[in-house]
Amino acid sequence: MQQPLPLLVFSDLDGTLISHDSYRWDAARPALAHLRSIGAGVVLASSKTAPEIIDLRAQMGLEDWPAIVENGAGVLQAQATDTPPDTEYLRLRTALSQLPDALRGLFQGFGDLDAAGVAKITGLPTADAQNAKTRAFSExxxxxxxxxxxxxxxxxxxxxxxxxxEGGRFLTLSFGQTKADRMAQIIAMYRPQVTLALGDAxxxxxxxxxxDHGVIIxxxxxxxxxxxxxxxxxxxxRTTLPGPEGWNRAVLDFVDQLTPKQGRHP
Structure with missing residues (x-):
């Protein structure tokens, strides 16, 4: 008989699990390893696109779990490596083009920029910026x-x-569906004993x-x-430490509260 999932963690990325300044997540490695050791799952929930999430999820060793992409506008299934079709994104861009010029000109979307332009406003390397431009659901x-x-x-x-x-840096447009909507769907699928969410925006x-418990990073x-x-x-x-440092401490402390006798990674 399959054991129930003890804990399912939902985590924002930029400014939460990933440093706002360096885009690194190394400081969270101890907590990620400890979650893996107790059989807990981690669902990345971000405004990032499927190509961005596919790469990050693989780096973090989280391919066995689905991910919430483009601010909740879509879901990347576990183990998926294909980019979803961009039908919805093209429909959104068409609607934007139909707005009065006086309003449309005040919004600079990723689709209005080349990869170098997206790299400039995000701080991403150009190759990563191209992934950020490869959108399926939102702008x-x-x-x-x-x-x-x-x-x-x-x-x-x-x-x-x-x-x-409104996210950490950008105003993101979509046809609805939020991180919380997708979270509810994933919880219904996995039926974890406890859920933890972490975010900053x-x-x-x-x-x-x-x-069940939330942490503001x-x-x-x-x-x-x-x-x-x-x-x-x-x-x-709330944490006092920022970004992945705060994420790491918050997750380890939370797991300690769940299983105080088992100890944890320092």
């Missing part, structure tokens, strides 16, 4: 207008069924609140998230 970009213009832009998009989510809030490069509903009750906590 991230930079907003260059006022808050009033942004409201008008979003209202115009709503007429096409498009919604926007507004687009992570629903995911943090959906999990410190990110000195952005305004801290406001107090969340379940934070006062202790279901959501």
């Amino acid at each position: 991230p970009g930079l907003w260059h207008g006022t808050d009033t213009q942004r409201t008008a832009f979003l209202r115009a998009l709503e007429q096409h069924g498009i919604t926007a989510r 507004p687009n992570d809030i629903e995911m943090l609140q959906t999990a 410190a990110n000195p490069h952005r305004t801290p998230l406001p107090p969340l509903d379940t934070e006062a009750a202790g279901r959501i906590t």
Whole structure:
């Protein structure tokens, strides 16, 4: 009889499991190894594309688990190495082109840039920037207008069924579905005993609140998230260390609370 999954971790990437500055995740290796040793799963949940996630998931040894891609707009199945079709992305870009020029010109999406341009605004190497441009479900970009213009832009998009989510750096457009929506689907599939979610940005809030326990990872490069509903009750906590260092400590401490007698990797 198959043993129940003891823990399923859902993790944002940029600013959470991956350093905002260096794009490295080495500091989280001890916690990732310890999760593997206890049979826990890790689902990456990011605004990144399938090609980006495929590479990162392989580097981290997490190919056995699905991943939430493009801010929840899609799911990359476990072991998958193929990029999903871009039908939905092309439909989104067509809707963008139909907006008034006065609004459309204030949003600079990845599709408006070549790989070098995406590399410049993300800090990614050019090859990785090309993967970030290979989209199937959503369009991230930079907003260059006022808050009033942004409201008008979003209202115009709503007429096409498009919604926007604010992440660590970009405003991401899609036809709906959030990280929390995809998280619920994956939980129903694996039925873990406990769930843990970690993130740092507004687009992570629903995911943090959906999990049995959430951790807000410190990110000195952005305004801290406001107090969340379940934070006062202790279901959501915050780290003092940023990025993968904070992720590593938070995960090891959480596993300690679950299995205090088993000890953990230091």
